Amino acid sequence: MIVATGKLAKRPYRMAKIERNIYSIEELSYSLVQSAQFLDTGIMDPELVRWIDTELGLPKLADKLKGYLGKERALSEFVSCILDYCGYVTENRKLQTRQIVASGQGMEPYERRCRHAAATASAGHSYAAIAEYEEILKDLPEPERELRADIEKNLGLIYADLFRFRQAADHFKESFSISGQAKTYLNYLAAVRMSLSDEEYLSFITEHPESYNASLELEKRIRQANTLYDTSEEKEKIMRLRRYESEGQETNYEILLHQTMQKMKDDYRLSKAPQI
Numbered sequence: 001m002i003v004a005t006g007k008l009a010k011r012p013y014r015m016a017k018i019e020r021n022i023y024s025i026e027e028l029s030y031s032l033v034q035s036a037q038f039l040d041t042g043i044m045d046p047e048l049v050r051w052i053d054t055e056l057g058l059p060k061l062a063d064k065l066k067g068y069l070g071k072e073r074a075l076s077e078f079v080s081c082i083l084d085y086c087g088y089v090t091e092n093r094k095l096q097t098r099q100i101v102a103s104g105q106g107m108e109p110y111e112r113r114c115r116h117a118a119a120t121a122s123a124g125h126s127y128a129a130i131a132e133y134e135e136i137l138k139d140l141p142e143p144e145r146e147l148r149a150d151i152e153k154n155l156g157l158i159y160a161d162l163f164r165f166r167q168a169a170d171h172f173k174e175s176f177s178i179s180g181q182a183k184t185y186l187n188y189l190a191a192v193r194m195s196l197s198d199e200e201y202l203s204f205i206t207e208h209p210e211s212y213n214a215s216l217e218l219e220k221r222i223r224q225a226n227t228l229y230d231t232s233e234e235k236e237k238i239m240r241l242r243r244y245e246s247e248g249q250e251t252n253y254e255i256l257l258h259q260t261m262q263k264m265k266d267d268y269r270l271s272k273a274p275q276i
Contacts, residue, residue, distance in 0.1 A: 009055035018143040029088040036100040037141045038107040044078050061085045076102040126158050149178035165195035
């Protein structure tokens with residue numbers, strides 16, 4: 001990239017929306033144009049203005065941008081100020097970018113669709129929610145990362161809820177590759193563990209030494225869950241059901257089985273109920 005304005009930064013500015021390190025005003029302009037569809041007021045960052053001043057050596061531009069900080073409905077002017085000063089993009093692209101940013105939508109349409117997909121999943125319509133999320137992924141602007149990682153994680157959770165652990169693992173892995181979140185990696189590892197036999201899982205950990213510490217944490221959590229289950233009312237009911245069955249107590253068996261199944265249904269409905 002040829003730098004025509006200012007200087008290359010020794011310390012980059014991190015553009016969080018697209019997880020990109022920016023080193024020049026030209027690169028910043030390019031990134032603003034590429035991500036115009038989902039820019040929001042988060043880009044009106046005092047740290048960005050300081051960076052333009054100190055790292056790029058553009059105090060005049062920084063002074064202009066300071067005038068927009070803290071102002072409502074100044075996002076398109078803030079972005080246009082950078083593009084105009086730099087002169088890196090064509091007039092037509094600047095106009096298009098300004099119109100997109102000025103529409104004020106940003107990521108809201110995608111976030112609204114995600115909320116609908118989440119509500120669909122919560123209502124128990126898992127496959128409909130999967131279809132909704134997959135359509136959103138197709139429509140998302142390519143540079144977007146944050147929402148993409150969240151959607152992949154949610155798809156993993158839905159597939160895990162359906163006991164389709166291989167598909168769940170694939171989506172958790174994709175989410176982790178974007179976000180790097182430790183919790184998502186644990187979800188991925190748990191899905192892998194559930195999709196493999198004990199022998200296959202041990203082979204997997206051996207072949208992926210980077211998973212070793214996370215696998216220890218996962219086993220710790222599994223032991224804790226097993227301990228809770230061993231002292232739970234649910235296990236006590238299961239043991240009673242087995243005893244009634246082995247002793248031929250059909251009436252007691254059917255009554256307890258019906259009560260247990262009804263409680264499971266009620267608990268499931270409660271877990272899927274939308275939070276108010």
